Structure formats: C-alpha cells, structure tokens
Amino acid sequence: MVIDLDRCTGCEACVVACRVENNIPAVGPEEAAKGRSINWIRVERYVEGEYPDVKVKFMPVLCQHCEEAPCEPVCPVYATYRTDEGLNAQVYNRCVGTRYCANNCPYTVRFFNFFDPKWDAPLEKALNPEVSIRPRGVMEKCTFCIQRIRKGEEKAKDEEREVRDGDVVPACVQTCETKAMYFGNLADPTSEVSKLSKSNRAMRLLEDLGTKPRVIYLNKGD
Amino acid sequence: MAALQQLERDGVPKSAITVMSSEPLHLECEGPKTRIPLFGIIGGLLGAAFAILLTVWTSKRVGLVTGGMPIVSPWAFGIIVFELAALGAILMTLGRMVVEARLARRGRGSDYGKMVAEGKIVIEIDPGATKG
Amino acid sequence: MKDLQPNSNSETITADLLRPLSKPGLGWYTTVTISGLLVLLAAVALGYQFTKGLGVWGINRPVFWALDITNFVFWIGISHAGTLISAILRVTGAEWRRPVTRCAEAITVFALMIGALFPIIHLGRPQFFYWLVPYPNERGLWPNFRSPLAWDFFAINTYLLGSIIYLYLPLIPDLALLRDKSSGLFRRVYGALCLGWRGTQLQWDRLERAVRAMAVIIIPVAVSVHTIVSWDFAMTIRPMWHSTMFGPYFVAGAIFSGIAALILAMAVIRRVFHLENYLRPVHFNNLGLLLLTMSLIWFYFTFAEYLTSWYGNEPEEMAVFRSKVSGVYAPLFWGTVVCCFAIPAPLLAIKRFRTIKGTMVASVLVVIGMWFERFLIIVPTLTQPKFTFNWGSYTPTWVELSLTAGTFGYFVLLYSIFSRLFPIIAIWEYKEGLPLGEHGEQTVVGVPDAELESV
Numbered sequence: 172m173v174i175d176l177d178r179c180t181g182c183e184a185c186v187v188a189c190r191v192e193n194n195i196p197a198v199g200p201e202e203a204a205k206g207r208s209i210n211w212i213r214v215e216r217y218v219e220g221e222y223p224d225v226k227v228k229f230m231p232v233l234c235q236h237c238e239e240a241p242c243e244p245v246c247p248v249y250a251t252y253r254t255d256e257g258l259n260a261q262v263y264n265r266c267v268g269t270r271y272c273a274n275n276c277p278y279t280v281r282f283f284n285f286f287d288p289k290w291d292a293p294l295e296k297a298l299n300p301e302v303s304i305r306p307r308g309v310m311e312k313c314t315f316c317i318q319r320i321r322k323g324e325e326k327a328k329d330e331e332r333e334v335r336d337g338d339v340v341p342a343c344v345q346t347c348e349t350k351a352m353y354f355g356n357l358a359d360p361t362s363e364v365s366k367l368s369k370s371n372r373a374m375r376l377l378e379d380l381g382t383k384p385r386v387i388y389l390n391k392g393d
Numbered sequence: 394m395a396a397l398q399q400l401e402r403d404g405v406p407k408s409a410i411t412v413m414s415s416e417p418l419h420l421e422c423e424g425p426k427t428r429i430p431l432f433g434i435i436g437g438l439l440g441a442a443f444a445i446l447l448t449v450w451t452s453k454r455v456g457l458v459t460g461g462m463p464i465v466s467p468w469a470f471g472i473i474v475f476e477l478a479a480l481g482a483i484l485m486t487l488g489r490m491v492v493e494a495r496l497a498r499r500g501r502g503s504d505y506g507k508m509v510a511e512g513k514i515v516i517e518i519d520p521g522a523t524k525g
Numbered sequence: 526m527k528d529l530q531p532n533s534n535s536e537t538i539t540a541d542l543l544r545p546l547s548k549p550g551l552g553w554y555t556t557v558t559i560s561g562l563l564v565l566l567a568a569v570a571l572g573y574q575f576t577k578g579l580g581v582w583g584i585n586r587p588v589f590w591a592l593d594i595t596n597f598v599f600w601i602g603i604s605h606a607g608t609l610i611s612a613i614l615r616v617t618g619a620e621w622r623r624p625v626t627r628c629a630e631a632i633t634v635f636a637l638m639i640g641a642l643f644p645i646i647h648l649g650r651p652q653f654f655y656w657l658v659p660y661p662n663e664r665g666l667w668p669n670f671r672s673p674l675a676w677d678f679f680a681i682n683t684y685l686l687g688s689i690i691y692l693y694l695p696l697i698p699d700l701a702l703l704r705d706k707s708s709g710l711f712r713r714v715y716g717a718l719c720l721g722w723r724g725t726q727l728q729w730d731r732l733e734r735a736v737r738a739m740a741v742i743i744i745p746v747a748v749s750v751h752t753i754v755s756w757d758f759a760m761t762i763r764p765m766w767h768s769t770m771f772g773p774y775f776v777a778g779a780i781f782s783g784i785a786a787l788i789l790a791m792a793v794i795r796r797v798f799h800l801e802n803y804l805r806p807v808h809f810n811n812l813g814l815l816l817l818t819m820s821l822i823w824f825y826f827t828f829a830e831y832l833t834s835w836y837g838n839e840p841e842e843m844a845v846f847r848s849k850v851s852g853v854y855a856p857l858f859w860g861t862v863v864c865c866f867a868i869p870a871p872l873l874a875i876k877r878f879r880t881i882k883g884t885m886v887a888s889v890l891v892v893i894g895m896w897f898e899r900f901l902i903i904v905p906t907l908t909q910p911k912f913t914f915n916w917g918s919y920t921p922t923w924v925e926l927s928l929t930a931g932t933f934g935y936f937v938l939l940y941s942i943f944s945r946l947f948p949i950i951a952i953w954e955y956k957e958g959l960p961l962g963e964h965g966e967q968t969v970v971g972v973p974d975a976e977l978e979s980v
Contacts, residue, residue, distance in 0.1 A: 206586050206588075206918075215915075239460055239461030241761070243459035243460040244462050246672055247657055247675045248656045249457055249668075249669045252459050253458040253461075266649070267651075267653045273587075274907065275762065277911045306650075307578040308650040413723055415953060472679075472753065484690075487690050490694070491720065494728040496722060509701075511536065515724075
C-alpha cells in the first residue's frame with residue numbers, strides 16, 4: 172500500500188469506511204475515554220510550530236503488514252503469522268487474548284475487544300456479511316480487507332487470468348477523497364504501487380527497527 | 394553403636410540387621426551403591442531428547458512463518474529443551490529413590506512405627522537370614 | 526554455632542513441633558478468617574470478570590498489561606525464596622537452615638500456584654488456556670515455542686512440579702511420624718502419602734541423596750524460571766523493556782522479595798505457634814544478612830539500568846525514564862527506592878537493628894517496594910509507545926485491586942492450612958542437626974517373626 176501524505180487532508184473518511192466494511196464495533200464514549208476505541212486505520216494528527224506558522228501533519232496509520240513483524244513470534248498460539256501472499260494474518264478463532272502481540276507492535280496498530288461488541292438496533296442490519304464479528308477477548312487489526320482480496324482473486328480465477336492492478340481495492344483506498352491511497356502488488360513491477368514506491372518522496376515508518384513494513388508513505392514534508 | 398557391635402560379635406550377619414530410627418543415624422552403610430545420580434542424568438537426557446523432538450517436529454508440521462524467524466529456531470527451542478531436561482531429571486530422581494528405598498510397596502506396614510515415632514531406635518533382626 | 530537449648534530432648538521437640546497441628550490457637554483462626562474473606566472477595570471479582578469481560582479491568586490501549594502481570598511477576602518472584610534458599614543452604618551445608626527449610630519450601634509451592642493462575646486469568650479467552658499445552662489435536666495445531674509465553678508455560682510447570690517434589694521428599698519421614706501418631710482417616714491418608722516409610726538406614730540414605738540431587742537440579746531451574754519470566758519483557762522492542770540485563774535483574778529481585786517473604790512467614794509462624802525455641806534470633810540474623818546482600822544487589826542492578834538509560838539519552842527511553850524518575854510515576858518510583866534500599870539496607874546493616882522485629886520491618890517494606898517495582902517495570906513503558914499520538918495512562922479498577930488483595934489472602938490461607946496439616950519445621954531434619962547427647966533416645970532390640978524379611 173502507498174499513502175501520499177502530501178495529499179492527505181485528515182478528513183478520516185478512510186476511518187469510517189474501514190469501520191463499516193469490517194464490522195468494527197463502536198465502543199461508546201466511556202470506553203473511548205479510557206482509550207479502548209478500535210480504529211484499524213487512524214489518522215494521527217501532529218501540530219507543529221506556533222501561530223501563525225502552524226503546520227498540521229496528518230498521518231494515516233494502519234497495520235504495516237511487516238515482513239518481519241515483531242508481533243508474530245510472541246504469540247504463543249500462532250494466532251498471527253505471515254501468509255504466502257505477504258500479509259500479516261490474524262486468526263480470530265485461534266487468539267486466546269494474551270495481548271502480547273499488541274505490546275510488541277511498534278506502530279500500536281493492534282486492538283483488543285475488551286467487551287462483547289454490540290450494535291444498537293437497527294445498526295446490526297448494516298453489518299458486512301463477509302467479515303466475521305470478533306468476540307470479546309480477541310485481538311484484531313487491519314487485514315488489508317482480506318475479504319476483498321479473496322474476492323478479487325476469485326474473480327480473476329473465474330475469468331482465468333492473473334489478478335490485475337486495480338482489481339482489489341480496500342475500503343479505505345476506495346473511499347479516499349483526494350486519492351491519497353493506493354493498493355496493489357508490490358512484487359509486480361508494473362503496478363502503480365510498485366512505481367510509486369520508487370519515488371524520491373518514498374519512506375517507511377520506523378524503518379530502522381528492521382520490521383520491513385509494506386506500507387510506503389510519500390512525504391515531501393514541507 | 395554399642396548394641397550393634399554386640400550383635401556383630403554374636404555372629405549376626407550385617408544383612409540380617411535393620412536399624413530403624415526417626416532421624417538419619419549416619420552409620421557406615423556398606424549397602425549397594427546408589428544409582429540415583431545416574432538415573433537423574435538419564436532422566437535429563439530423556440527429557441532433552443523429548444523436547445527436541447517435540448519442538449522441531451511440531452514447528453515443522455505447523456510450518457508458519459513468524460517474524461521472519463526460522464521455522465526451526467534452535468535458541469528458542471533450547472529453552473524448552475533445558476526445562477524439559479530438568480523435569481526429566483527431577484522425575485527420574487524421585488522415581489529411582491522410591492525404587493531404591495523400597496517405598497510404595499503393598500502390604501508392608503511398619504510394625505515398629507509407634508516406637509520409632511517416639512524417638513526410639515529399633516533394631517530388627519531377621520531370623521531367616523541368620524541361618525546359613 | 527547453634528544455640529543449645531536446655532529442654533531439647535526428642536519427645537519435647539516432637540511435641541512442640543506437632544502442637545500447631547492439634548492446638549493452633551486463636552491467632553490461627555483469626556488469620557484464616559481474614560485471609561478467607563480476601564479470597565472470597567477475589568473470587569467475586571473473578572466471577573464478575575469472567576462474565577463481563579476484561580473491560581472491567583483498567584487495562585486499555587496502549588496499556589494492555591498492568592496489575593495482572595504485576596501480580597504474576599511478583600508471585601513468581603516470591604516463589605524464589607523457598608526452593609532457592611533451602612536448596613542453596615542444603616548444598617552448602619549450612620546447619621542453621623534446618624528449621625527454615627520447610628517454611629521456605631512451602632512458600633515456594635504456594636506462591637508458584639498463585640503466580641501460575643495469572644497467565645490464565647489475564648487471557649481474553651481464558652477458557653482456551655489449554656491451547657498452550659502441546660497436545661495432538663485434529664487441527665494439527667501446536668503452541669508457538671518461539672514465544673516467551675510458551676517458555677513461561679514450560680518453565681513454570683517444571684518449577685512447580687519440582688518444588689512440590691522438593692517439598693514432598695523431606696516431608697516423607699514427618700508424614701510417617703504423623704501416621705504413627707494419628708488414627709482413623711488421618712492415619713490412612715498420612716500412611717498413603719508417606720509411601721510406607723519405615724525409617725531404615727537404607728531409606729534415610731536414599732532420601733538424603735535424592736534431596737541433595739533435587740537441590741542441585743532445582744537451583745538452575747529456579748534461576749531459569751524468573752529469567753524466562755523477565756524475557757516476556759526483554760524479548761520485546763519496547764524502551765526500558767528491551768534490556769539484556771533483565772534476566773539477572775529479575776532473578777536478584779525475586780530472591781530479594783522471596784527472602785523478605787520468608788522472614789515474614791517465619792516471624793508470624795513463630796509468634797502464632799509459639800516456636801520461639803526453634804526459630805531463633807540467629808535465623809533472623811542470618812536471613813537478615815542475606816536480605817541486606819540482596820538489597821545491595823538490587824540497588825546495583827537498578828542503578829546500572831537507569832544510568833545506562835539516562836546516559837544513552839535516546840528519546841524514547843528518556844520519555845519512559847522521565848515519567849518514572851520525575852514524572853507521573855515519580856512518587857511510586859522513589860517510594861520503591863526508599864522501601865527496597867534506603868530504609869532496609871541501613872536497618873539490616875546495623876547489628877543492633879538486625880533483630881527479629883528489625884528484619885520484619887525491613888521485610889514488610891521490601892515486599893511492598895518490590896510489588897511496586899514490578900508495577901513500575903511494566904506500566905510506564907506501556908503508557909508511552911513510539912508514536913506520541915498513542916500515549917495513554919492507567920488506573921486500576923476494584924476488580925484488579927480485589928484480585929491483588931485476594932492473592933495475598935490466598936497465600937496466607939494456603940500457608941495456614943498447610944501448617945495445620947504438616948509440621949512447618951522438619952522434625953527429623955531439626956533433630957539431625959542437634960548434637961547426639963541432646964537426644965536421650967533408647968534402643969530396643971526386637972526379633973521379628975518369620976514373615977518379615979530384612980531390607
């Protein structure tokens with residue numbers, strides 16, 4: 172995935188789209204005040220400088236699907252691992268909820284279900300049937316909309332071709348108003364993300380930790 | 394002890410004498426050498442072998458990549474090997490002790506328990522062994 | 526080296542040490558009632574938690590671990606008292622250990638049992654805790670042995686089994702004694718537990734060898750257990766967790782808190798069961814010296830840890846450092862330094878103060894200080910993740926506080942019940958250490974009938 176920080180306006184449409192697509196429960200104002208709200212993608216806001224030279228930076232942060240993810244080896248039950256496609260998988264029904272993975276994630280992108288999720292009527296009718304509901308005690312995080320990836324792969328298989336660039340669009344990428352987000356196959360040199368990743372504005376978060384994140388940020392930073 | 398020396402002079406063979414007490418007396422024991430340490434070591438090796446098999450075989454079976462670490466991670470598995478080796482040593486030590494001390498046998502209650510419990514030392518002689 | 530007691534013949538010793546089993550006294554009943562109530566409170570809190578979910582705790586994002594893991598590390602630390610002290614003193618042949626060993630070994634077993642509960646009750650889905658056990662299943666799933674939590678599982682279970690066996694072995698002759706002095710159901714149970722012990726010299730020899738072997742094995746196990754627990758933190762990449770020193774640091778802290786717990790247990794037992802002749806000032810003096818040593822060692826490790834962080838001046842480490850030393854957690858941090866070092870060290874160093882009361886005061890402070898020290902290792906680091914946007918804070922809820930109080934109650938309860946069922950001082954081991962002239966035993970010669978064979 173590539174995120175262009177120079178285009179991001181901080182509107183948080185991606186956050187909303189992700190919630191709707193992935194059945195993320197709203198924990199309520201009290202729980203959110205305690206710091207338990209779940210946002211698989213969040214827009215971090217940093218304010219620099221004094222008035223009138225104020226600069227506000229927006230940084231959407233989601234699971235980086237690291238190649239060498241520190242969250243994976245610490246899970247005692249193999250509930251998180253690296254798939255063949257290069258995603259960091261989270262297996263909800265294997266998770267016993269030790270929360271060790273969350274402690275070891277340097278990007279703080281992992282979330283825990285402290286209570287049973289609930290949706291007040293009639294919101295449960297808006298749930299996405301393609302995404303499982305996580306019970307309490309289970310960790311969750313961004314999956315790069317794996318349900319859409321699977322759909323795209325199945326469609327390609329039906330049409331007897333490879334998955335093309337643009338076949339798979341996660342909810343956040345689809346919704347972004349300023350087209351600041353791109354998604355595709357980094358291993359495919361012709362894909363848009365592949366070309367953008369070679370830009371001289373390209374950088375990754377916390378690169379010196381050696382996690383090898385797969386989300387590339389384009390940032391000229393002025 | 395004086396009483397034991399007297400018995401020896403009377404020609405009672407050492408194998409027929411059993412001395413029971415409520416605390417260890419540290420008399421010279423010429424009995425069979427103990428094998429408890431040896432079995433402890435054997436237990437440790439067995440535990441280690443089991444741990445190696447368990448960790449290597451199961452992680453190969455599961456075959457999932459976590460954090461870029463090798464599927465077979467010797468240093469991590471080594472910790473499990475150490476612990477299970479210690480466990481093996483502990484269990485074997487206990488088992489061998491029970492065997493060598495002839496504990497946990499059926500129907501062998503102690504006739505002199507009450508006297509020993511009062512702090513007395515009991516010397517028991519087996520008439521069968523003194524003959525021939 | 527040993528204070529000789531005037532009235533120490535064998536029968537009196539046995540009677541004194543067995544009296545708590547039949548005539549415990551009012552102190553025992555009070556202790557059991559209070560600790561039982563605390564356990565009840567914790568049980569209610571636990572039931573509430575299992576019904577509603579972990580949300581009833583104060584944990585949140587980013588502080589995913591707090592009092593649960595504090596208690597876990599703390600109790601596993603306390604468990605290092607017993608077995609380590611008893612084992613090291615046995616291996617080095619220190620004679621003053623004799624009345625202390627079983628007190629210590631019992632502490633280990635019960636503290637471990639309590640500590641081992643927390644990895645289960647802190648789970649989001651505790652009903653699946655058994656997935657950490659390697660067993661063949663139709664899904665072909667096994668635990669991830671690379672995870673420090675999997676290492677915890679093996680280490681703690683090995684140590685628990687080892688400690689139980691290490692407590693049990695020297696208990697066998699006393700169980701035989703109890704069998705011979707009781708009747709009915711008690712006699713049958715004690716008899717079964719002592720495996721038909723007769724007290725022959727062969728059995729004594731084998732028992733003592735096995736105990737010596739166990740002492741040698743259990744020392745590396747104990748060291749490894751708390752090292753592995755510390756690696757739950759050190760194997761992560763969080764600032765002030767990812768430290769190579771954590772292994773020895775935690776082991777030293779564990780022995781430190783363990784000795785304090787031992788001193789407290791001994792002081793209470795001594796008072797409640799009137800064992801003043803057996804747990805004497807010399808024991809408290811020696812344990813007090815050990816406590817002093819551990820206090821100095823703890824201070825050395827802590828100083829090294831904080832100096833390295835401060836000198837390195839790495840921004841993320843400094844954020845956590847500042848919150849502990851001058852920020853929100855400063856009162857707790859400096860309180861810990863006072864409780865673990867500033868007061869106990871001089872108190873224990875001056876011989877005039879190294880009395881039973883003096884060591885008790887020092888020990889209470891150490892136990893409190895070490896509990897907070899565990900808290901301070903865990904929570905400040907978690908409140909400050911890499912991106913400042915995600916910084917948070919933590920406040921415990923009544924559920925967590927009740928569970929914490931309940932652990933102390935549970936420990937005292939288990940210990941009290943143990944001291945009612947088994948002599949808290951190993952009778953045979955104590956007598957073994959007295960010079961022969963003190964015993965006044967008689968010899969009986971018996972000629973048995975033909976069915977019995979000699980051993």
